[in-house]
Amino acid sequence: MRKNAQSRHRAARLRAKVESIRTKSRDELLEDEARLCESVEERRSRKNNRSRERALEKKMVLERILAKPESERTEEEAGMYEVEIAARRRKNEGDRLRRERLKKM
Incomplete structure (x- = not known):
């Protein structure tokens, strides 16, 4: 079994749920569904920003070493x-x- 299998499964279910919500029109969205999509986007955005910051820090360290x-x-x-x-x-x-x-x- 893969590492973090349960977490991966839970994330896949959440992605599928969000994808099905996004196929609906704005009028059909329930308040909970809109909040769920918003929170998922916010988490992804935070994660992407953290990854970008770590990559920039790593790049700066490497450039300092190469200098x-x-x-x-x-x-x-x-x-x-x-x-x-x-x-x-x-x-x-x-x-x-x-x-x-x-x-x-």
């Missing part, structure tokens, strides 16, 4: 750099494989 000559970097900075480069490599590989799968469809 130093390799010989002046601490062990910790060198390790952070290696971890980040490995993560980028994995992401690029995953993106490439996803694009290939989409082309085959």
